[in-house]
Amino acid sequence: MLIKTRKSGDVRSSEITSESVYEDRRRFLKMGGQFACVGMGLVVAGCGDAADTRSTRKPAGSGYDDVPQLSAPDWLKEKVASYQSSRFTTDETLTPYASVAGYNNFYEFGYSKDDPAKYAKNMKTDPWSLVVEGEIEKPGKYTLEDILKPHDVEERIYRLRCVEAWSMVIPWVGVSLADMFKRFQPNSRARFVQFETLHDPEQMPGQRSRLSAIKYPYVEGLRIDEAMNPLTFMAIGLYGKTLPPQNGAPLRLVVPWKYGFKSIKSIVKIRFTETMPQTTWVKSGPSEYGFYANVNPEVDHPRWSQKQERRLPNSIWEPNQIETQKFNGYGEEVAHLYKGMDLRKFY
Amino acid sequence: MDWVAQLKWLVFPMCLVPLVWLINAVITHQLGPDPANTLTRDLGEWALIFLCISLAVTPARKMTGINKLIRFRRMIGLFALFYAVLHVMAYLAFLLGWQWQTLLEDLYQRPYIMAGAFAILILSVLGATSTKAMMRRLGKKWVKLHKLVYLAAGLAVLHFVWLSKSDYTEAVIFGSVLAGLMLFRLPTKWRRAR
Numbered sequence: 001m002l003i004k005t006r007k008s009g010d011v012r013s014s015e016i017t018s019e020s021v022y023e024d025r026r027r028f029l030k031m032g033g034q035f036a037c038v039g040m041g042l043v044v045a046g047c048g049d050a051a052d053t054r055s056t057r058k059p060a061g062s063g064y065d066d067v068p069q070l071s072a073p074d075w076l077k078e079k080v081a082s083y084q085s086s087r088f089t090t091d092e093t094l095t096p097y098a099s100v101a102g103y104n105n106f107y108e109f110g111y112s113k114d115d116p117a118k119y120a121k122n123m124k125t126d127p128w129s130l131v132v133e134g135e136i137e138k139p140g141k142y143t144l145e146d147i148l149k150p151h152d153v154e155e156r157i158y159r160l161r162c163v164e165a166w167s168m169v170i171p172w173v174g175v176s177l178a179d180m181f182k183r184f185q186p187n188s189r190a191r192f193v194q195f196e197t198l199h200d201p202e203q204m205p206g207q208r209s210r211l212s213a214i215k216y217p218y219v220e221g222l223r224i225d226e227a228m229n230p231l232t233f234m235a236i237g238l239y240g241k242t243l244p245p246q247n248g249a250p251l252r253l254v255v256p257w258k259y260g261f262k263s264i265k266s267i268v269k270i271r272f273t274e275t276m277p278q279t280t281w282v283k284s285g286p287s288e289y290g291f292y293a294n295v296n297p298e299v300d301h302p303r304w305s306q307k308q309e310r311r312l313p314n315s316i317w318e319p320n321q322i323e324t325q326k327f328n329g330y331g332e333e334v335a336h337l338y339k340g341m342d343l344r345k346f347y
Numbered sequence: 348m349d350w351v352a353q354l355k356w357l358v359f360p361m362c363l364v365p366l367v368w369l370i371n372a373v374i375t376h377q378l379g380p381d382p383a384n385t386l387t388r389d390l391g392e393w394a395l396i397f398l399c400i401s402l403a404v405t406p407a408r409k410m411t412g413i414n415k416l417i418r419f420r421r422m423i424g425l426f427a428l429f430y431a432v433l434h435v436m437a438y439l440a441f442l443l444g445w446q447w448q449t450l451l452e453d454l455y456q457r458p459y460i461m462a463g464a465f466a467i468l469i470l471s472v473l474g475a476t477s478t479k480a481m482m483r484r485l486g487k488k489w490v491k492l493h494k495l496v497y498l499a500a501g502l503a504v505l506h507f508v509w510l511s512k513s514d515y516t517e518a519v520i521f522g523s524v525l526a527g528l529m530l531f532r533l534p535t536k537w538r539r540a541r
Contacts, residue, residue: 099380111514113379164512166381213515303459303509305452313380316373316441 064171064239067097072242073126076250079148080237083173088156088231095168097239099313104246105162106265107214108197108204116246123203123245125266130251134194134272137185144250148236150183151175155240156233158256160263161295161328167309172254173237178228186224186272194221194277195253196269214284220264221277221291222255223337231256231333257330259293290347294338295328299347351415358419362426365393366433383441390434391463392517395507397427398470398500399524406531421477424496428474431467431503459509466502469495500525 069077106116128144153173161167181193199217201207207216226232233254236243243249248265255262261281271277281289288302297307306324314320327334338346369389372378378385401424408416443449453460473493475481482489504525508518 095380103380107514111516113381166384211516211519300456304457305449308449310381310384310442314383316383316386316437319383319441319444321442321444321446 064097064241067239067241069241070244072250075145076126076148076236076242079153080173080242081240083153083155083237083240086154086156088154088158088233090157090159090169092157092159092169094157094171095312100168100170100238101244101247103312105164105260106246106248107212108206108216108218109246110206117244119205120245123249123266125245125250128250128268130267131269132184132271133269135187135190135274136272137187138183147180147251148175151179153236156254158233158254159328160254160256160260161309161324163259163261163289163293163301163306165304165306165309165324167311167322167324167328169311171239172233172235173240174233174235174254176230177232177234177253178230180234181227184272189274190272191224192221192273192276193224193227194219194269194271194273194279195264195267196271197264198266198268214280217268218264218280219277220253220262221279222262223276224272225337226255226334229334229337231330257295257327257334259295261289262293292338292343292346294334294343294347295324296326296343296347297324298326299344349415351418355419355422359422362397362423365389365430383437387434387437387442390430390437391507394427394430394434395503395521397423397430398496398503399521399528401427402496402500402525402528406528409531425474425477428470431470435467459506462502462509463506466499466506469499469502473499497529 102117103113104116105113106120109116109119126144129141130144130147131141133139153175155171155173157169157171159167159169197216197218198204199207201216204216206212222232233256235248235252235254236250238244238247243252245266248263248267251267252265253263253267276291279291281293282291295306300306308321309324311320311322325331369386373382373386376382401420404416404420404423408414439445439450443453454464473496476485476489476492485492504518504522507521508515511518
C-alpha cells in the first residue's frame with residue numbers, strides 16, 4: 001500500500017496554493033476591491049498564482065496551535081493529543097480548519113452549510129456510549145472510553161469528496177476500524193455493518209422537521225470487507241484536537257474512497273448483519289444514491305456531473321476545479337474489493 | 348413629476364441592493380469556503396425573487412386598485428433578467444472557468460441546466476421586446492408573447508427543484524409563491540369568459 005503514489009490526475013503540491021499565499025491573495029483582492037468593482041475584477045484574475053511554489057503545509061504530527069480545543073472530557077483530549085503520524089498521508093494542501101469546521105452537511109442541525117457549526121455548538125457528547133450488536137461474539141453497550149482505551153490513536157490525512165462535487169483534505173485523528181471491530185469478534189454471518197447516528201430531536205432541530213426528505217435516525221452501512229479495509233477509519237479528532245460537534249463528535253466514520261455521506265457522524269449504534277442495511281440516502285433516492293457510493297468520475301449523479309470537483313476553499317477567481325479520481329485516488333487499496341462488479345449498476 | 352415617477356427613483360436603487368450586498372460579501376469573504384458556488388446560487392435566487400415580484404404586480408394592482416403600479420412591472424422584470432444574466436455569467440466564469448466543453452456537456456446531459464437555459468432565453472426575448480417601440484410594433488402579439496413569462500417562471504422553479512439535493516424547503520417556497528400568483532390569474536380569466 002502506497003498512499004503517496006502519485007497518479008496522473010494528481011495535483012502536485014507545488015501547484016497547490018499554500019494557506020499563506022491563499023491568505024495573501026485574499027488580502028490582495030481586498031485591496032483590489034477597494035479600487036475596482038468586482039464586476040470589473042477581470043483585471044486581477046489570475047494574478048494570485050505568482051508565488052504558489054512556496055509551500056508551507058504543516059508536516060503531519062506537528063501541533064496545530066491555532067486550532068481551538070473545544071470542551072471535551074480530559075481523558076478524550078489527552079487521547080486525541082497523543083496521536084502519532086501514520087503512513088496514511090498526502091502532500092496535498094490541507095483544507096484550513098475554519099473551512100473544515102465551518103462548512104458541513106449534518107442535516108440533523110439544518111440544511112445550510114453553516115447551520116451545523118451554529119446549531120451543534122452545544123451538542124452534548126459526554127457521556128457517550130455505543131451499542132454494538134448483531135452477528136458478533138461480544139455484543140454490548142460500551143462507554144466511549146471503553147471503546148477507545150485499548151487503541152493507540154494516529155493521524156491520517158485523507159481526501160474527502162462530497163457527492164455534491166466539492167472536496168477537502170482533512171487531517172483526522174482516530175483508530176483503524178478493523179482494529180476496533182476485531183475486538184467485537186464478528187462471526188461468519190456478519191457480512192455487513194450498519195451504523196446509526198444519535199437520534200435526539202431535542203438537540204437536533206433537523207430531526208423535528210416534518211418536511212424533511214430524509215428519515216432519522218441517519219443510517220449508513222458497509223460491506224464487512226469494506227469495513228475491515230485498512231483505509232477505513234473511526235475518527236475522534238481533527239487537526240490534533242477532539243472533533244467539533246458539527247464534524248460528528250465524538251465518534252465518526254471516515255471512508256475516504258466513498259462519497260462523504262457514507263462517513264456517518266456521531267455514531268451511537270453499530271450492528272453486524274447478514275443482509276445489506278437499508279441506508280438513509282438509498283431510502284430517500286434509490287436512483288440517485290447507491291449503497292456503495294464509491295467516488296467514481298465515470299458514473300454521474302443523475303442530475304449533476306461527478307467528473308470534477310471543487311477543492312475547497314476556493315475563490316471566485318480560482319474555482320479550484322480538479323479532476324475527480326476513481327475511488328477518490330485510493331484505487332490501489334480498494335479497487336480489488338469490487339473486482340467483477342459493474343460499478344454503473346452498483347453505484 | 349407624478350408619484351410613480353418619483354417612486355421609481357427609490358425603487359431602482361433598491362433593486363440594486365442585493366447586488367451591492369453580494370459584491371461586498373465577495374470582497375469581505377463572507378461567502379464561505381465555496382464562494383463561487385454561493386455567489387452563483389445567490390444570484391440565481393435573486394433572479395427568481397425579482398421574477399416573482401414582477402408577476403405579483405398585476406395581482407397587487409387588482410387588489411389595491413392602484414392601477415399605476417403597472418408602471419413598475421417592466422423595471423422589475425428587467426431586473427429579473429439582469430440578475431439571471433449575472434447568474435449565468437457567474438456560472439460560466441467562476442464555476443466553469445469558461446470551459447465550453449463542460450458547458451456543452453452540462454447543457455446536453457443536465458436537465459436542470461437545460462431548464463435554466465431555456466428560461467433565460469425566454470427572459471432575454473422578453474427583455475429585448477420590452478421597449479415601447481416594440482410594444483407598438485407587435486401590437487396584440489406583444490401580450491401573447493409576454494405570456495411566455497409564465498413558462499419562464501415555471502422553468503426557473505423547475506431548475507431550482509432539480510438542483511436541490513434533499514432540502515426542498517426553498518424550492519417549495521418558490522413553487523408555492525409561483526402557484527399562488529398563477530392561481531390569482533385563473534378567476535379573472537373565468538370572469539372574462541363569462
